[in-house]
Amino acid sequence: MSTNPTGLLELSPVLPVVVIEDAEHAVPVAEALLAGGIRAIELTLRTPVAPAAIERVAKEVPGIVVGAGTVTGERDARLAAEAGAGFLVTPGSTDALLDAVAGTGLPFLPGVATVSEAMLLAERGLTELKFFPAEASGGVGFLRSIAGPLPDLRFCPTGGVTADTAADYLALPNVGCVGGTWLTPKAALAAGDFARVEALARDALRGAVAAG
Template sequence: MMSLPEKTRLLDSLFADCRLLPLLNIERLADVLPLADALSAGGVTTLEITLRTPLGIDAIALLRAERPALTIGAGTVLDASQFAAVQAAGAAFVVTPGCTEELLEAGRDGLIPLLPGIATASELMQGYRLGYRRFKLFPAEIAGGVGLIKAFAGPFRDAAFCPTGGVTADNLGAYLAQPNVMAVGGSWIAPPQLIAAERWQDITALAKAAVAAG
């Protein structure tokens, strides 16, 4: 079992080459492989499949079986039972919208890294006390955006963040310019309307543009 420092290093390695994390809500299982291929063709190979739809766990398992070269994380994980389920499905990491003691313990004791969601310094300190140093900032823009990330850099010098929520192509560069931003997450790279319309080439173009901005 990996220690939390080892899990921190693993998370850093996952985003060393591309600091983008598209959030994908799967409405049709048939979309999973062409969507992943479209993103991969654009240079984005680390994906977050959320549990916002009932197909999330099936989509993770399918990608692990059919696209083993991609790194697949699980998002919108709300409790320890979901953590266990996505870990069993083959997720490489877990992302949560907030942090609870139950989830922080699951991430500490689990086999894969957890990126706990925080929106305040107090929430950050809850995870920090247990040894967490990488966090999802959600909802980033509402919580304070780039200004909050800059403020966190003072008291939490070894913490880094993946801002999600309100991140767009227009403000992507401002987030990525912050030295304590490990990655940036969002759905603008693969908007639901493009997925629904199966406009895979357009998604590839958006992925390429995001990679170029990074």
């Protein structure tokens, strides 16, 4: 597979994981994040409007790289690619799923939660991984403990990461970025409070710089 290492972990130290319920919110959310300094966004395929949201951001907000998250099968990978996603993110990794996402030609972050899963992906030449669900799978302590035996692997921990814990992850040598939903709270999106999203993005980047 030639699509990983991808450079995705260098796009932004904080990768917003966004669930869009209304496609009309996609562009203003992306614009708010971009205004706050974020250069990449993961729109999850958890709602029916997700492909349309990805397409709108890809076309209307060229300053941000939009990826598709929660890719769990060939159909998801195909829909995301057709919508214009710049990268794919999976919650876990099976042989069929890895083949499907690799078949799109897009860069991708495959999900892992155990040492054995990480080692299996490394055998396939995949060294940039999503650690999910991060907090439930051991969090900072887990990633710190595997940095020695698996020095060539780098991670984007996602799942339970918060504004308060992001810096702890980013301080680890094997973490390139962190992903989380706290930058785009459901209530803020429902209310159209995109100024709040921009402020959270600025705060997140400020904390990332301090951690680095």
